[in-house]
Amino acid sequence: MLKVENIDVYYDKIHAIKDVSFNVKKGEVVTLIGANGAGKTTILKTISKLMEPSHGVILFEDQPLNKMQPHQMIYLGMAHVPEGRRVFAKMSVHENLQMGAYIRKDKAGIESDLEKVFNYFPRLKERINQPAGTLSGGEQQMLAIGRALMSKPKLMLMDEPSMGLAPILVQEIFNIIDTIKESGTTILLVEQNANQALQIADRAYVLETGKIINSGDAKELLADDTIRQAYLGG
Amino acid sequence: MILFLQQIINGLSVGSIYALIALGYTMVYGIIKLINFAHGEIMMAGAYFAFLVGVHLGLPFFAVLIISMIGAAVLGVFIEFIAYKPLRKAPRISALITAIGVSFFLQNLALVIFKAEPKIMPNLIVKRPVNIGSLQIGTVTLATLALSIGFMIILDVFVKRTKPGKAMRAVSEDKDAALLMGINVNRTISITFAIGSALGAVAGVLFGVMYTQVYPTMGVMPGLKAFVAAVLGGIGLIPGAVLGGFVIGMVETITKAYLSSQWSDAIVFGLLIIVLLIKPTGILGKNEKEKV
Numbered sequence A: 001m002l003k004v005e006n007i008d009v010y011y012d013k014i015h016a017i018k019d020v021s022f023n024v025k026k027g028e029v030v031t032l033i034g035a036n037g038a039g040k041t042t043i044l045k046t047i048s049k050l051m052e053p054s055h056g057v058i059l060f061e062d063q064p065l066n067k068m069q070p071h072q073m074i075y076l077g078m079a080h081v082p083e084g085r086r087v088f089a090k091m092s093v094h095e096n097l098q099m100g101a102y103i104r105k106d107k108a109g110i111e112s113d114l115e116k117v118f119n120y121f122p123r124l125k126e127r128i129n130q131p132a133g134t135l136s137g138g139e140q141q142m143l144a145i146g147r148a149l150m151s152k153p154k155l156m157l158m159d160e161p162s163m164g165l166a167p168i169l170v171q172e173i174f175n176i177i178d179t180i181k182e183s184g185t186t187i188l189l190v191e192q193n194a195n196q197a198l199q200i201a202d203r204a205y206v207l208e209t210g211k212i213i214n215s216g217d218a219k220e221l222l223a224d225d226t227i228r229q230a231y232l233g234g
Numbered sequence B: 001m002i003l004f005l006q007q008i009i010n011g012l013s014v015g016s017i018y019a020l021i022a023l024g025y026t027m028v029y030g031i032i033k034l035i036n037f038a039h040g041e042i043m044m045a046g047a048y049f050a051f052l053v054g055v056h057l058g059l060p061f062f063a064v065l066i067i068s069m070i071g072a073a074v075l076g077v078f079i080e081f082i083a084y085k086p087l088r089k090a091p092r093i094s095a096l097i098t099a100i101g102v103s104f105f106l107q108n109l110a111l112v113i114f115k116a117e118p119k120i121m122p123n124l125i126v127k128r129p130v131n132i133g134s135l136q137i138g139t140v141t142l143a144t145l146a147l148s149i150g151f152m153i154i155l156d157v158f159v160k161r162t163k164p165g166k167a168m169r170a171v172s173e174d175k176d177a178a179l180l181m182g183i184n185v186n187r188t189i190s191i192t193f194a195i196g197s198a199l200g201a202v203a204g205v206l207f208g209v210m211y212t213q214v215y216p217t218m219g220v221m222p223g224l225k226a227f228v229a230a231v232l233g234g235i236g237l238i239p240g241a242v243l244g245g246f247v248i249g250m251v252e253t254i255t256k257a258y259l260s261s262q263w264s265d266a267i268v269f270g271l272l273i274i275v276l277l278i279k280p281t282g283i284l285g286k287n288e289k290e291k292v
Ligand SMILES: Nc1ncnc2c1ncn2[C@@H]1O[C@H](COP(=O)(O)OP(=O)(O)OP(=O)(O)O)[C@@H](O)[C@H]1O
Pocket: A011, A014, A016, A034, A035, A036, A037, A038, A039, A040, A041, A042, A043, A083, A192
């Protein structure tokens, strides 16, 4: 479904991503793990066209993305839950979810998906008219995920959905990710919480200072000693 | 008492013109964080469009108004496209200086095309006093108030209820997140310039009709005062622009009537300084803290 082939990405002169290739197949949960500054966010932004690779190609459903504009990606069926949630703080929970469905015209479908999101996250329903900026960090994360779901994506890019959340909420978020996967959505998950990520993922890639240094079956990586030492705290 | 009430109504009417212009400042600031110093000149251009159409085609007021709004909207979008868009990633000061440059350019362009002496705006609105109770109010004053408030209500509904209006708010909050939603950010910015400029044109036409004159520098003072109004109310906030506009119009009218017409401008700008000292974000502005 998604093929990233030999991409290089720069911030001015900083070479953030170096010749990275990987792929995500339909129905999979693939996770990119790596320490702070490894380049995980940069890769997701490049897939969403918020950044341009200086070299290499990205294919989504065999279609190269180099001529596409960033706002067109969601039409292809790609939704991105950005790092730091990035909800529209002054807009209500409801309006944020409407923005998630911005490209859709099927009113009935939007309404039923809204109910689906409220089923996942009942707390959002209680706060439907509250400005998103007044939600707690965890609730904002739920809203960011809900907003992405509102576009009915085929592929969801998730950037550290568990960042800054209490352990009980982390579990809740990972349960939701599992449910999203069960419903047939393909997921590319970026996490520092490697343990949790590897538990729900099918495959994983390990990123270090802009390069992929390891990859494979998630369960095998979870058992791998060097990975345990580097990313799972021994 | 009657006189005082009449002054209040004059103040509201002048204030509503400032509010219309201030809306353009604040909407543009809200979406690209630029003080569009050429906005006063958009208002001036709107007045000239009305003058041309009014004199040469002899169309009725509403037709003239609509044509002037469309003309100003096109001009505003064009300016954004050629002067500001290329600078979107540049430091903010570059765009600001460019805006000042565009302002001078438009003033001089008007000077070259229309010469310095004022043109007489045709009487697009029949001028006569209207009696409301024991108050006597001019048709132009009434029309100004009614039209301004009408356009403000339309704008409010547009921004709060419609899809492009919501997209506009989303873009002004977070451009990248808006892109991820599928919102065409460039088009949304163009729409914002179009609307702000069209409202500026309404102000220009009303201002021209009120003072029966159109001249190249006519946008300078109203533009400056509307800018003060936008900052006073809280730049980037639509209700702030409306409130600021009415406050400035009222203060100016009342000081002119009861204190001194020479000092009214100084008092208006002094008011801004005082408000900003007490509340740097303006009357309705909040000191926002972002959740991390
Ligand atoms: N806007 C920027 N300008 C310059 N350098 C940047 C910018 N954003 C990121 N970088 C650099 O690019 C590299 C990769 O950053 P990136 O944000 O992709 O890391 P990450 O893996 O997502 O880290 P984290 O886990 O902390 O979110 C880092 O060295 C970072 O300093």
